[in-house]
Amino acid sequence: MAIYNKHIECMPREQITRLQSDRLIKQVTRMYDKVALFRARMDERGLKPSDIKGVEDLSKLPFSYKNDLRDNYPYGLFAEPLSKVKRLHASSGTTGKQIVVGYTQNDLDMWAGCVARMLTGVGASKDDFIQVSYGYGLFTGGLGAHDGAQRIGATVIPTSSGNTKRQITTMLDFGSTGLMCTPSYAMYLGESVEEMGVKDNLKLKFGIFGAEPWTEAMRHEIEDKLNIKAYDIYGLSEIMGPGVSYECECQQGMHVCEDYFIPEIIDPVTCEVLSPGEEGELVFTTLTKEAFPLIRYRTRDICSINYEPCQCGRTHVRMNKPQGRSDDMLIIRGVNVFPSQIEEALLKVSGSDISPNYQIIVGRENNVDTFEVNVEMSEKLFADDIKSIEKIEKQITSQLRSTLGIGAKVNLMNPKSIERSEGKAKRVVDTRNFKDNM
Numbered sequence: 001m002a003i004y005n006k007h008i009e010c011m012p013r014e015q016i017t018r019l020q021s022d023r024l025i026k027q028v029t030r031m032y033d034k035v036a037l038f039r040a041r042m043d044e045r046g047l048k049p050s051d052i053k054g055v056e057d058l059s060k061l062p063f064s065y066k067n068d069l070r071d072n073y074p075y076g077l078f079a080e081p082l083s084k085v086k087r088l089h090a091s092s093g094t095t096g097k098q099i100v101v102g103y104t105q106n107d108l109d110m111w112a113g114c115v116a117r118m119l120t121g122v123g124a125s126k127d128d129f130i131q132v133s134y135g136y137g138l139f140t141g142g143l144g145a146h147d148g149a150q151r152i153g154a155t156v157i158p159t160s161s162g163n164t165k166r167q168i169t170t171m172l173d174f175g176s177t178g179l180m181c182t183p184s185y186a187m188y189l190g191e192s193v194e195e196m197g198v199k200d201n202l203k204l205k206f207g208i209f210g211a212e213p214w215t216e217a218m219r220h221e222i223e224d225k226l227n228i229k230a231y232d233i234y235g236l237s238e239i240m241g242p243g244v245s246y247e248c249e250c251q252q253g254m255h256v257c258e259d260y261f262i263p264e265i266i267d268p269v270t271c272e273v274l275s276p277g278e279e280g281e282l283v284f285t286t287l288t289k290e291a292f293p294l295i296r297y298r299t300r301d302i303c304s305i306n307y308e309p310c311q312c313g314r315t316h317v318r319m320n321k322p323q324g325r326s327d328d329m330l331i332i333r334g335v336n337v338f339p340s341q342i343e344e345a346l347l348k349v350s351g352s353d354i355s356p357n358y359q360i361i362v363g364r365e366n367n368v369d370t371f372e373v374n375v376e377m378s379e380k381l382f383a384d385d386i387k388s389i390e391k392i393e394k395q396i397t398s399q400l401r402s403t404l405g406i407g408a409k410v411n412l413m414n415p416k417s418i419e420r421s422e423g424k425a426k427r428v429v430d431t432r433n434f435k436d437n438m
Contacts (some may be wrong), residue, residue: 001250003314004152005113008259010357012033016258016315019091021054023287024262027192028052028061029295034079037068038295043299054262057074058285059273066099066296069238073089074100080291090138091237099239108147109286111240114257115148118246120256121312122231122298122331124178124204126153129203131174134211135191136160140241141211142407145180145282148243154178159288161185164192183194183214183222183230184425190225198275204228210235210242211324212424213340217347232321238297239284245319250311253318259332260288262307263319264296268326279304281326282319291411302338329432336407339427345403346375349395353388357418362430369432371402372409379415 005008011019011355022084025377029049031038041062042048051057067261069077078189085102103111123163124130130149134141142160149156157174161181167189170176179186186209193199202228210233234254235242242263256263261284265274278404282301286293309315322336333338339360346358363370375396381389389412396410421427 002120002123002125003313004117006313006348009117009255009316010101011259011315013315015065016188017055018137019259020287021056023259024055024058024285025049027285027287027293028295031079033078035076035293035426037072038064039235045054045381049146056157058262058264058296061285061295062292063271063283066238066298066300067233069099069101070097073097075081075102076297077294078102078291079293080104085291085382087143088138089140089143089237091240099237101140106288106292107240107290107292110260112147112151113146114240114243114260117177117255117257118208118233118243119152119154121230121246121248121314122208123249124149124152124206126198128154128177128205129157130154130178130180131159131167131171131183133159133161133175133179134242140235140237144241144243145208149178149180149391160204165196168192168196168430171204172198174335175203177205179204179226181207182211182424183209183218184212187218188420194225196339199225199227199410202227206231208233209402213324213343215340215347216321216342217344218356221347234319234322238292238294239286239299240289244284248310248312249293252310253306254322254352255314255316255318256305256317259360261286265303266298268300268302275344276307277304279323282322283349300328302326326384328428330360330362330428332371333406335404337404339407342373342400343404343427345399346396348370349392349399353378353392353413354396354412357420358427359418360428362428364432364433370409371406373413374411374413374418376413376415376418381412382415398422 033047076387084104086105087103091099132145146156169318173370207228207230224229231247233242234245247254264283265280269378274280282303284297285295302324303320303322306318324340329336357376359374361372393410393412400408
């Protein structure tokens with residue numbers, strides 16, 4: 001198995017800890033001097049940079065939150081003058097004021113190196129033609145993937161998102177061997193490939209998908225539709241973008257680039273740091289980011305981490321696939337529900353009869369929550385008799401109740417009736433006026 005930077009990625013744990021400690025001390029000192037909000041929070045705790053001796057003191061430091069980024073929009077948390085900032089990215093701002101992040105040239109070089117590790121980890125090389133179907137622009141996905149693919153010497157095909165038929169024509173004509181996009185768009189591409197009857201003409205070998213939650217069952221669906229091996233990637237704009245962690249060919253969790261980022265798992269309520277293997281909220285500290293560093297940033301993603309070395313030889317800690325987000329969690333009739341749980345339940349039900357496309361509709365009538373799940377039928381089931389459709393509907397209803405502990409009204413929809421997404425899929429429509437989950 002190829003490794004992009006064996007010296008770093010296979011470093012003994014003791015050396016990783018020493019490197020992280022040295023970089024943490026420097027980063028805390030630098031941020032105390034340059035970021036007013038961080039300095040104020042340190043002062044509130046009676047902390048000085050000299051109190052931080054290494055990673056063992058990380059839990060003493062204050063957390064950072066997404067609202068900090070919105071409250072200090074656009075440049076209030078930058079640690080370098082704008083003259084040194086070479087690129088800006090931003091979130092979509094669909095749930096509030098958009099979040100702006102900046103990168104120095106060193107930051108961009110580090111980011112490209114992380115993505116290069118990821119690509120090498122799935123077996124990509126300079127001989128590959130990598131189609132980047134993440135959106136280009138303020139979203140970090142497109143340019144982040146692009147720079148990493150160039151770093152390993154691969155040929156980049158920058159299709160961005162959208163224009164699905166042209167995407168597939170490009171795959172066929174240009175001989176794309178790798179695909180990078182959101183998993184929901186990969187599924188859409190797979191459906192379109194089947195409709196066009198060109199699956200056997202594709203040269204795709206691997207796909208790297210991220211930017212939204214997806215289940216193992218959805219992974220298998222994508223692999224079948226596109227005839228590829230599908231890999232998971234994790235990243236978020238606030239920390240860097242795609243490439244913070246990634247699956248290798250062993251697919252036993254996502255390796256965190258620990259020379260640049262320290263992960264922690266905390267109890268989302270008590271904020272207590274949890275032990276390896278315990279599930280909780282993922283927190284990240286950036287060790288080398290210059291323009292936009294963050295200490296103990298609460299991602300709201302729920303997962304666990306594993307420090308055991310991987311079979312691939314890499315020693316960096318692995319995080320499992322996030323099981324949901326604490327801020328995406330729906331409370332329906334007093335029960336905590338994650339959209340990923342619903343997707344997992346649906347994909348356990350006769351996969352050939354229903355599509356993995358679904359939408360959750362939550363409302364409120366007479367002070368009681370209403371809960372519906374719209375699920376697309378396959379073409380095969382749509383053409384079947386009423387009794388067969390009713391049987392599948394009952395199976396879905398039973399599986400959802402078993403998984404979630406509450407009942408849902410299941411609506412089987414006509415094929416292709418749920419709106420497709422060329423970026424992140426919109427899975428939840430919550431019309432309750434006391435909470436906006438849209």
